[in-house]
Amino acid sequence: MHEHNHDQKHHHPAPLIVTFDDCIRFHGHSCPGLASGYRAAVAAMEALGVTRPEDEDLVAICETDACGVDAIQVIAGTTAGKGNLIVHDYGKHAFTFYNRKDEKAVRITFNRGEDESTNEMNTIRPKVFSGTATKEEEARFHELMHKATVRILHAPAEKIMKIEEICMDAPKKARIFKSVTCEECGESVADSKTRVVGGKCLCIPCAEGTHPAKRK
Numbered sequence: 001m002h003e004h005n006h007d008q009k010h011h012h013p014a015p016l017i018v019t020f021d022d023c024i025r026f027h028g029h030s031c032p033g034l035a036s037g038y039r040a041a042v043a044a045m046e047a048l049g050v051t052r053p054e055d056e057d058l059v060a061i062c063e064t065d066a067c068g069v070d071a072i073q074v075i076a077g078t079t080a081g082k083g084n085l086i087v088h089d090y091g092k093h094a095f096t097f098y099n100r101k102d103e104k105a106v107r108i109t110f111n112r113g114e115d116e117s118t119n120e121m122n123t124i125r126p127k128v129f130s131g132t133a134t135k136e137e138e139a140r141f142h143e144l145m146h147k148a149t150v151r152i153l154h155a156p157a158e159k160i161m162k163i164e165e166i167c168m169d170a171p172k173k174a175r176i177f178k179s180v181t182c183e184e185c186g187e188s189v190a191d192s193k194t195r196v197v198g199g200k201c202l203c204i205p206c207a208e209g210t211h212p213a214k215r216k
């Protein structure tokens with residue numbers, strides 16, 4: 001059996017090598033959006049001189065809620081559960097990374113990178129997603145997607161993205177709250193997230209009438 005080294009002083013864990021393959025495993029498929037998130041995370045960490053953090057020093061602010069966010073979580077370690085991932089659904093391929101250690105931040109945006117294949121992709125995409133594409137169109141769509149993904153993964157950074165140092169205030173830290181019991185559903189809820197309705201202390205879904213109903 002492997003013996004663990006509990007001597008903290010001399011414990012140097014090997015640097016975590018996280019790859020694009022890990023992003024694909026997490027996300028479920030390979031796509032241009034995932035590749036953009038991957039390039040953004042790698043470029044930002046390089047620009048800020050940070051490695052994938054175990055804690056919450058690095059914060060990612062994503063201006064899209066699409067595929068790229070998954071690569072950001074895997075590569076930069078800025079995850080929904082740790083509270084150092086902020087997602088704004090602005091529909092923009094823009095990613096900001098903030099380092100709490102030195103208060104430095106970079107914002108990364110992508111050039112649209114249009115070429116001949118963009119029009120073709122835009123024509124086939126609605127057919128593929130509505131299930132009306134022919135076998136040939138579907139194969140062509142996947143070929144174009146794959147080409148776009150490879151291009152984003154391997155293009156020189158300056159060709160596909162803009163990396164700018166920016167000034168920003170530190171994002172708010174996740175705070176720890178005590179739990180209380182919702183007087184409607186009886187479920188435990190953080191006291192900071194309760195609402196008082198008709199003198200009762202309720203969780204947000206109960207207050208808004210959107211609590212999932214049990215199947216009858």
Ligand SMILES: [Zn+2]
Nearest residue numbers: 031033034067
């Ligand atoms: Zn995707």
Ligand SMILES: [Zn+2]
Nearest residue numbers: 182185203206
């Ligand atoms: Zn409730």
